[in-house]
Amino acid sequence: DAKTTQPTSMDCAEGRAANLPCNHSTISGNEYVYWYRQIHSQGPQYIIHGLKNNETNEMASLIITEDRKSSTLILPHATLRDTAVYYCIVRAGGGSNYKLTFGKGTLLTVNP
Amino acid sequence: DAMVIQNPRYQVTQFGKPVTLSCSQTLNHNVMYWYQQKSSQAPKLLFHYYDKDFNNEADTPDNFQSRRPNTSFCFLDIRSPGLGDAAMYLCATRFDGGGREPQHFGDGTRLSIL
DSSP states (O other): OOOOBOOSEEEEETTSOEEEEEEOTTOOTTEEEEEEEEOTTSOOEEEEEESSSOEEOSSOEEEEOTTSSEEEEEESSOOGGGOEEEEEEEEEOOSTTOOOOOOOOEEEEEEO | OOSEEEEOSEEEEOTTOOEEEEEEESSOOSEEEEEEEOTTSOOEEEEEEETTEEEEOTTOOTTEEEEOSSSSEEEEEESSOOGGGOEEEEEEEEOOSSSOOOOEEOOOEEEEEO
């Protein structure tokens, strides 16, 4: 699986957009970018994933660069409850060998 | 309406005393995973079941075993817990239908060793 690089921590003001970057310069053509987050004392929560097109759901938007070497997770209006560790994971899909390798992630702190 | 349920949320056991952690799911997913997460670290995969097939990670200690008696339940057995096994243990499920479906996690069991 391709390695990812994320900032250790970021701050964001409540109500503002939070933009979390992820570098995955060695990503291969069949690998997807997944984002999960983990709020303190809870299990990781799936947010969004994409291959090469930008994706949006009720939680966030995912912007993947044209060369696919980096991506940005956007929380459009961050709230205090979005304070969590955000993990960017690159993985090829499906089958019995599908598994996630978590890196250190980014601790996002949303401030009042 | 929790979908991946781990009980108990907190478990205390004695050094060397076998302990079993449980996970159940209401999603009818065919894949179930167990992760270990130590304090301030990322989750680390121990093993997973794809249907009835057990897949162990190469660096998972022999002290850790798993059972999946049916689709809904999966157990993590630690035969002789050491102090270094104190951690949060996370269960996750996934439906593999050939697509890119994500994993769904429970809220974990925090294991303490006395």
